[in-house]
Structure formats: C-alpha cells, structure tokens
Amino acid sequence: xxxxxxxxxxxxxxxxxxxxxxxxxxxxxxxxxxxxxxxxxxxxxxx
Amino acid sequence: xxxxxxxxxxxxxxxxxxxxxxxxxxxxxxxxxxxxxxxxxxxxxxxxxxxxxxxxxxxxxxxxxxxxxxxxxxxxxxxxxxxxxxxxxxxxxxxxxxxxxxxxxxxxxxxxxxxxxxxxxxxxxxxxxxxxxxxxxxxxxxxxxxxxxxxxxxxxxxxxxxxxxxxxxxxxxxxxxxxxxxxxxxxxxxxxxxxxxxxxxxxxxxxxxxxxxxxxxxxxxxxxxxxxxxxxxxxxxxxxxx
Numbered sequence: 001x002x003x004x005x006x007x008x009x010x011x012x013x014x015x016x017x018x019x020x021x022x023x024x025x026x027x028x029x030x031x032x033x034x035x036x037x038x039x040x041x042x043x044x045x046x047x
Numbered sequence: 048x049x050x051x052x053x054x055x056x057x058x059x060x061x062x063x064x065x066x067x068x069x070x071x072x073x074x075x076x077x078x079x080x081x082x083x084x085x086x087x088x089x090x091x092x093x094x095x096x097x098x099x100x101x102x103x104x105x106x107x108x109x110x111x112x113x114x115x116x117x118x119x120x121x122x123x124x125x126x127x128x129x130x131x132x133x134x135x136x137x138x139x140x141x142x143x144x145x146x147x148x149x150x151x152x153x154x155x156x157x158x159x160x161x162x163x164x165x166x167x168x169x170x171x172x173x174x175x176x177x178x179x180x181x182x183x184x185x186x187x188x189x190x191x192x193x194x195x196x197x198x199x200x201x202x203x204x205x206x207x208x209x210x211x212x213x214x215x216x217x218x219x220x221x222x223x224x225x226x227x228x229x230x231x232x233x234x235x236x237x238x239x240x241x242x243x244x245x246x247x248x249x250x251x252x253x254x255x256x257x258x259x260x261x262x263x264x265x266x267x268x269x270x271x272x273x274x275x276x277x278x279x280x281x282x283x284x285x286x287x288x289x
Contacts (some may be wrong), residue, residue: 004100006101007100008160010102015106015110022149025145036279037285040279
C-alpha cells in the first residue's frame with residue numbers, strides 16, 4: 001500500500017493556514033472598521 | 048408568517064442580525080468539520096488504487112464546489128444590487144469575494160498536491176485546472192475593481208458587472224471534463240448517484256456542509272465590517288463605538 005503523508009499533510013496544512021489567515025483578516029478588518037467609526041465620532045466632537 | 052425583507056435590507060438592521068447569526072454558522076462549521084474529518088481520515092477505507100493520498104479529496108472537492116458556488120451567489124447579489132440599487136446586496140457581494148478566492152486557492156493547492164503523486168506533476172494546463180485558475184483571477188479582479196473607486200457605489204456597479212460577465216466561466220469549469228479530453232477525472236458524485244464507498248461520500252458531504260457554513264459565517268462577519276466602513280458617519284454606527 002502506497003503512503004503519501006507529505007502530500008496529504010501539505011494539502012491539509014495549507015487549508016488550515018488559509019482558514020486561519022481569513023479569520024485573522026476578518027478580525028483585523030472589524031477592528032479597523034470600528035476605529036474608523038471612532039475617528040469619525042472624535043472628529044465630530046472636535047467641531 | 049411573512050418575513051419583513053425590506054426591514055432586513057437596511058444595513059443598520061442587518062448588522063445586528065448578522066452579528067447574532069455568524070457565531071452559530073461558525074459553530075456548525077466546526078462541528079460538521081470535525082465529523083467530516085473523522086469520517087474522511089479515520090472511518091473511510093484506504094483507496095485500492097490511490098492509497099492514502101486520495102484523502103485529499105475530502106478538502107479538494109468541497110473547496111472546488113464552494114469556489115464555484117460562492118462565485119455564483121456573489122454574481123447573484125451583484126445582479127440584485129444592479130437591478131434594485133440596494134446597498135446591502137452590493138455589500139454582501141463584496142463580503143463573499145475573499146472567501147471565494149480563498150476556497151479557489153485551496154482547491155488549486157490541494158489539487159496540485161493530489162496531482163503530483165497521482166499524475167506525476169503538480170501542474171498541467173488542463174481545461175479544468177486552467178479554468179479554475181481563471182476563476183481565481185476573476186476573484187482577484189473583482190476585489191481589485193471593487194476597491195479601486197473613490198466612490199464605493201461606483202465600485203459596486205463596476206464589480207457587479209465583472210462578476211456577471213465572469214459567470215460564463217462556471218459552466219466552462221463544470222463541463223470542461225466533458226467538453227475536452229482532460230487529464231482531470233470526471234465527477235465522482237452527481238445527482239444520479241455515486242460509485243464511491245458510503246464512508247467516503249459522507250466524509251466529503253460533511254466537509255462540503257462545513258465549508259458552506261463557514262462561508263456563510265465569514266460573509267456575515269465581513270459584511271458587518273463593510274457596513275461599519277460605509278455607515279461610519281451615521282448615528283447608529285457611532286453609538287456602537289462607544
């Protein structure tokens with residue numbers, strides 16, 4: 001029986017990295033969006 | 048009981064709804080993912096011809112399905128935004144694109160690592176693989192075009208048009224193995240049935256459902272950020288940041 005662990009784990013490993021990277025990117029995007037809202041609020045408070 | 052579609056079409060209302068729904072979809076994705084991996088890596092038997100390397104299909108096939116399905120849904124939201132000029136539809140289309148691109152990349156990557164031990168090469172300019180690569184470029188083009196305008200509404204319209212034109216690539220991907228003499232194998236699963244072992248089939252279907260739930264959760268989470276970016280000057284958005 002042939003065994004190809006390297007190829008299987010490279011495929012599963014990259015999928016896990018891609019999913020994790022997207023989840024991190026989602027958190028960063030949300031944080032930046034919230035910061036944008038805060039900046040707008042601060043700008044209005046200064047006026 | 049009727050659903051108040053117009054009520055939920057408002058970004059401010061949908062923001063709260065998406066926030067409540069997204070964690071459930073992520074939780075479902077995790078549960079289905081664990082079940083799918085268990086079926087695929089533990090329960091499913093070793094393939095008589097390919098050995099253990101066939102286990103890549105438990106992510107390759109669902110990722111390929113999602114890459115096409117997300118593009119189709121993204122183009123539909125784009126069409127709705129063009130026809131009815133609804134802001135939320137355009138935001139949903141934008142929110143889906145990065146997840147679709149990610150699954151297209153995963154489909155290409157895992158296919159390549161399945162191809163090396165099976166075909167003897169990581170890459171071949173085969174009709175199925177090349178059209179899937181075109182899909183990845185369509186996603187990149189969509190994301191770049193949507194973000195290249197000062198006025199986001201113009202970006203919405205231009206990218207929706209691109210998404211609709213790119214729809215022509217989906218039947219090319221799907222039927223490429225029928226229309227041309229390709230190295231890529233034909234579909235193992237169809238509406239008519241399958242020749243796969245039942246544990247292999249369940250592993251693949253559970254992983255497909257997991258990716259589907261994940262995509263909905265990711266799109267709902269991203270659309271909340273897109274809504275905040277667009278609505279940051281409104282009173283309701285400012286109240287959130289307090």
